[in-house]
Each structure stands twice: as structure tokens, then as C-alpha cells.
Amino acid sequence: MDSKDMNFLKMIQEPETEASGCSETSTCGSSGGPADMDPEVWNKVKNHPCYSEEAHHFYARMHVAVAPACNIQCNYCNRKYDCSNESRPGVVSERLTPELAAKKVLAVASEIHQMTVVGIAGAGDSLANPDKTFKTFELISKAAPDIKLCLSTNGLALPDMVDRIADYNVDHVTVTINMVDPEVGEQIYPWIYFNKKRWRGRDAAKILSERQLLGLEMLTARKILVKVNSVMIPGVNDEHLKDVNREVKRRGAFLHNIMPLISEPEHGTFYGLNGQRGPTAEELKHLQDSCEGEMNMMRHCRQCRADAVGLLGEDRSAEFTNEKIEAIEIADVQYDLAAREEYRDKVENIRETERRIKEMIVSGLGQNKDLEKAPPILVAVATQGGGEINQHFGHAREFQVYEVDANEAKFVGHRRVDLYCEGGFGEEDSLTRITEALSDCVAVMCAKIGGCPKKTLEEANILGIDKFAFQSIKPALLNYFKEYVEGVKSGAITPKEVTSQTKIRSGAYTAPAGSPITILS
Ligand SMILES: C[S@@+](CC[C@H](N)C(=O)[O-])C[C@H]1O[C@@H](n2cnc3c(N)ncnc32)[C@H](O)[C@@H]1O
Numbered sequence: 192m193d194s195k196d197m198n199f200l201k202m203i204q205e206p207e208t209e210a211s212g213c214s215e216t217s218t219c220g221s222s223g224g225p226a227d228m229d230p231e232v233w234n235k236v237k238n239h240p241c242y243s244e245e246a247h248h249f250y251a252r253m254h255v256a257v258a259p260a261c262n263i264q265c266n267y268c269n270r271k272y273d274c275s276n277e278s279r280p281g282v283v284s285e286r287l288t289p290e291l292a293a294k295k296v297l298a299v300a301s302e303i304h305q306m307t308v309v310g311i312a313g314a315g316d317s318l319a320n321p322d323k324t325f326k327t328f329e330l331i332s333k334a335a336p337d338i339k340l341c342l343s344t345n346g347l348a349l350p351d352m353v354d355r356i357a358d359y360n361v362d363h364v365t366v367t368i369n370m371v372d373p374e375v376g377e378q379i380y381p382w383i384y385f386n387k388k389r390w391r392g393r394d395a396a397k398i399l400s401e402r403q404l405l406g407l408e409m410l411t412a413r414k415i416l417v418k419v420n421s422v423m424i425p426g427v428n429d430e431h432l433k434d435v436n437r438e439v440k441r442r443g444a445f446l447h448n449i450m451p452l453i454s455e456p457e458h459g460t461f462y463g464l465n466g467q468r469g470p471t472a473e474e475l476k477h478l479q480d481s482c483e484g485e486m487n488m489m490r491h492c493r494q495c496r497a498d499a500v501g502l503l504g505e506d507r508s509a510e511f512t513n514e515k516i517e518a519i520e521i522a523d524v525q526y527d528l529a530a531r532e533e534y535r536d537k538v539e540n541i542r543e544t545e546r547r548i549k550e551m552i553v554s555g556l557g558q559n560k561d562l563e564k565a566p567p568i569l570v571a572v573a574t575q576g577g578g579e580i581n582q583h584f585g586h587a588r589e590f591q592v593y594e595v596d597a598n599e600a601k602f603v604g605h606r607r608v609d610l611y612c613e614g615g616f617g618e619e620d621s622l623t624r625i626t627e628a629l630s631d632c633v634a635v636m637c638a639k640i641g642g643c644p645k646k647t648l649e650e651a652n653i654l655g656i657d658k659f660a661f662q663s664i665k666p667a668l669l670n671y672f673k674e675y676v677e678g679v680k681s682g683a684i685t686p687k688e689v690t691s692q693t694k695i696r697s698g699a700y701t702a703p704a705g706s707p708i709t710i711l712s
């Protein structure tokens with residue numbers, strides 16, 4: 192186990208908690224997953240960072256960019272193959288052959304033990320490049336059998352590929368479904384290439400939609416978990432995505448990930464060049480909230496590049512360039528399966544303990560009528576993984592935002608920000624932007640915060656809090672909720688009107704060049 196892994200484990204093993212008498216390092220019972228989840232499903236999702244919000248604090252993924260071609264055109268997509276400065280889907284720094292991809296997976300997995308999933312998500316479409324995609328899976332599954340395989344597709348080729356997908360034990364497939372009505376679809380897709388012919392307009396959208404829904408049914412019939420991605424395009428498919436949600440739910444999709452359209456003109460997409468805007472954070476959250484029901488909504492998607500490596504929200508791809516991978520002697524790569532398993536076992540014990548602690552806190556809060564009645568608050572958290580408040584305010588490139596009440600602390604999105612501590616350079620500007628980005632939060636929790644940013648935040652009625660440093664995020668937030676409500680009651684804290692429908696001012700915040708738009712997902 193390398194020193195980074197050791198630090199990470201130490202970080203998650205030694206929390207200082209005031210949450211309860213049960214130490215978080217102890218293992219209070221078995222790790223069976225949430226009570227309401229089928230154990231077979233839990234086993235598939237428990238260490239997949241995209242399929243489980245909880246898992247994304249502990250486990251990493253990597254994308255291997257082996258699939259350059261695409262069989263359709265979306266009006267929001269412009270693929271780039273040598274781009275290191277844009278952080279959005281469809282861009283990569285370098286292409287990979289299946290052989291180099293497998294070598295890269297081994298190199299990353301031996302360096303980053305929390306990396307549990309390899310996905311193929313472009314830069315084009317995984318199933319428009321089936322030979323490269325399945326060759327890559329074949330090589331990875333031989334060399335690294337504990338790694339989960341995952342693919343993303345627009346679904347056009349899916350019905351023809353389901354058997355091959357099942358043959359490679361791929362348990363997770365993402366299908367992008369933006370419409371179930373060809374009238375809507377013709378505004379999103381200028382053409383598709385199907386049966387050796389280019390189709391346009393409503394005919395194209397009809398074929399695509401039928402193939403997507405058929406593919407989805409075929410996957411769920413084989414118990415393969417399907418995440419449906421939908422890009423929310425205001426005025427085109429925003430209201431219609433409720434119908435999409437209903438149709439995919441009916442066909443057994445496991446998770447629905449409604450993502451905001453990214454349409455900066457400089458990316459050169461059709462929508463970007465024609466002024467099609469993306470949704471505001473408030474619009475996005477409203478739609479996600481209205482679709483949330485029996486079906487899980489994904490709210491922690493970071494809209495990653497096609498060659499992303501690391502925990503969601505961090506990108507370590509620059510550490511694993513083709514040049515570095517090519518220079519590695521495969522015999523020097525230490526793929527230590529036992530150490531990887533040991534790491535996962537420890538994480539699962541910690542998660543199980545945290546779940547029990549949360550239950551105890553919630554049951555304690557439930558005894559108090561004032562807390563039960565109090566409206567939810569939004570709190571921002573600086574974390575670098577491990578499910579803890581463990582990042583210095585000035586080192587945060589994103590803040591996670593939680594909606595907290597007496598019953599739960601729910602992840603509702605993230606805000607990307609400029610780094611505050613950059614050697615004293617431009618600090619005031621970045622602090623202003625961070626304050627704007629967190630304007631709807633009552634507090635920001637971090638491992639440490641300096642006097643100056645604390646004062647500026649307080650002027651905007653956002654408390655900078657570092658006393659929960661290195662504690663588990665959700666227990667700390669639930670404990671803080673009690674403190675906040677009591678503080679408001681006693682007059683020590685000035686209340687902030689915040690509800691789940693609060694207007695999040697994403698429009699007021701300009702993301703730094705090269706980063707995706709700020710979202711509250
Ligand atoms: C680059 S695609 C690769 C996988 C596959 N070709 C597909 O479309 O599903 C990965 C995801 O990024 C999404 N995406 C691409 N460009 C986007 C944009 N400009 N805004 C939001 N999502 C985008 C796609 O819809 C898809 O869900």
C-alpha cells in the first residue's frame with residue numbers, strides 16, 4: 192500500500208467524533224448495506240462511486256478513452272482529443288489503445304487502491320467502437336478481476352450488444368436518454384447513422400428512441416443495473432424529462448442522472464454557438480426533486496472528462512499520461528489484490544459504523560419537537576474524500592452542499608470555486624466569488640479556516656466553522672443542525688431563510704475558464 196493510500200486510510204480510520212459513545216473506528220456489526228436495499232443490488236453498487244452517493248466519498252473511478260467514434264450527433268457535443276484544459280464530457284488529452292488502456296488501469300489500480308471502477312465513456316460512444324471496447328474489457332478483466340467494468344452509450348447500438356455486455360460481466364451500463372418523443376428528439380439530434388444509412392429529423396429520433404428503450408429493457412431483464420443520463424435542455428426537453436423519468440422507471444432503470452446542459456460558446460457545440468442556455472441550478476434541482484420518488488436520482492455527477500482518474504471531483508489524469516504509462520515495465524507494476532481487498536473491507540466497516548451513528552443521532556433529534564419542526568438548512572463542506580470534513584477552506588476547489596434537517600443530511604450538489612489560497616494572489620476576488628457561490632448556505636465546514644475569510648463569510652451570514660474538523664460529514668451535520676436551531680432560538684445565530692426551493696445563485700457565479708458550469712445537482 193503506498194503512502195497516499197496510507198494517509199487516506201488513516202484519515203478515514205481516525206476520526207475525532209463527538210457523535211456518540213460508539214467509536215467510529217469500531218465495527219458495530221456486519222456490513223449488510225441499507226435496510227431498504229436488495230443485498231444483491233447493494234453488492235453491485237456499494238463501491239461504485241457513481242451509483243452510490245455514499246460510495247463516492249471513498250471510492251474512485253477511471254475512464255479509459257478507447258472509443259473515439261460516434262454513430263450519432265448530439266447538438267450539445269463536440270469531442271476533442273488533445274484537450275487538457277476543458278473539464279467536461281467528451282474531451283480527452285490522449286487516446287488509448289485497448290492494450291495501453293489495460294496497462295494504465297493496472298498502473299492506476301496499484302497506485303490508487305480506492306479505484307474500483309473502470310468506465311468507457313467516449314470520447315465518442317463505447318458501442319460505436321465495439322471491438323476496442325470489448326477488447327479493453329477482456330484485457331482488464333484478466334489482469335484486474337476485482338475491478339468493476341462500466342460503459343456509457345447513447346443506446347443506438349445497444350440491443351445488438353447486450354449479450355456481449357453480459358458475457359463480460361458488465362454490471363453497470365449508462366444509457367443517455369434525452370427524450371421518448373421523436374418531436375422533441377429531432378431538436379436534439381441532427382442525425383444518426385444506422386443500418387449503413389444516415390437518418391435525419393423525426394425518423395432518426397424515432398429509431399434512436401425505440402432502440403434506447405429496447406436496450407434498456409434487455410439490460411434490466413438480465414439484471415444489469417442501468418443508470419439513465421438525461422441532459423436538461425431548457426425549452427427543449429426540460430418538462431419532457433418527467434415523461435422520460437416515468438418511462439425509464441417503468442422499464443427498471445436503477446438510477447436517473449439529470450445533468451445540466453453545458454453550452455459555453457467556446458466549446459463550439461451547435462447549442463453553444465446558437466445561444467441555447469443551460470438550466471439554472473434552481474431549475475435543475477426543481478426537476479430532480481419532482482422526479483424523485485421510487486427511483487433514485489443521482490445528484491453527485493461531476494460531468495467528467497472521458498479520461499478522468501480519481502475520486503469524483505478530483506482529477507489525477509495528469510499523473511498517468513501515455514508517455515508515463517508506456518515507460519512503465521509491466522513486471523514492475525505491483526497489483527496487490529489482497530491490499531485492495533483489505534482497503535475495501537476497512538472502508539465498509541467504517542461506513543457501517545457511520546450508518547449506525549447517524550441512526551442514533553436522528554433518533555435523538557426526533558425526540559425534540561423544535562428540531563422536528565425546523566426547516567432544512569443548507570451547509571457547505573470542504574472535503575478531500577473519506578467522508579470527512581478534512582480540507583482547509585483555502586484549499587477547496589469545490590464545496591459539497593448538504594440539505595440538513597432533523598431526519599437526514601442529504602447531498603444535494605456541489606459548487607466549484609476558484610482556489611482561495613493561491614499564495615496571496617487574487618484572494619479577494621476569489622473570496623467574493625466563493626461567498627456568492629455559497630450565498631444560500633448557513634455555514635461552511637472545513638478542517639481549518641483563517642480569520643479573514645471567516646469574517647468576510649460572516650458578513651454574508653455564512654458561518655465559517657472548523658470545530659468539526661476530521662469528523663464524519665453526515666453525523667457532524669446532523670449534530671450541527673441541533674446547534675443551529677438552538678442558536679437561532681436563543682438569538683445567538685441570525686436565521687437565514689433557506690428551503691429546498693431556495694434560489695441558488697449559480698448565474699451570479701462564473702466558473703473559472705475550463706471548468707464545467709457550477710451546479711446544484
Ligand atoms: C461524452 S458522452 C459519452 C458516452 C455516450 N456517447 C453518450 O452520449 O452517452 C458522456 C455523457 O456526457 C453527456 N454530455 C456530452 N456533452 C454534454 C454537454 N455539453 N452537456 C451536458 N452533458 C453532456 C452525454 O449526454 C453523455 O451522457
Ligand code: SF4
Pocket residue numbers: 261262263264265268269270281313314315316345
Ligand atoms: S452520443 Fe455521446 S459522444 Fe456521441 S455525439 Fe452524443 S454525447 Fe457526443
Ligand code: SF4
Pocket residue numbers: 240241252310312491492493494495503
Ligand atoms: S460523469 Fe458522472 S456518472 Fe460518469 S464518472 Fe463522472 S460522476 Fe460518474
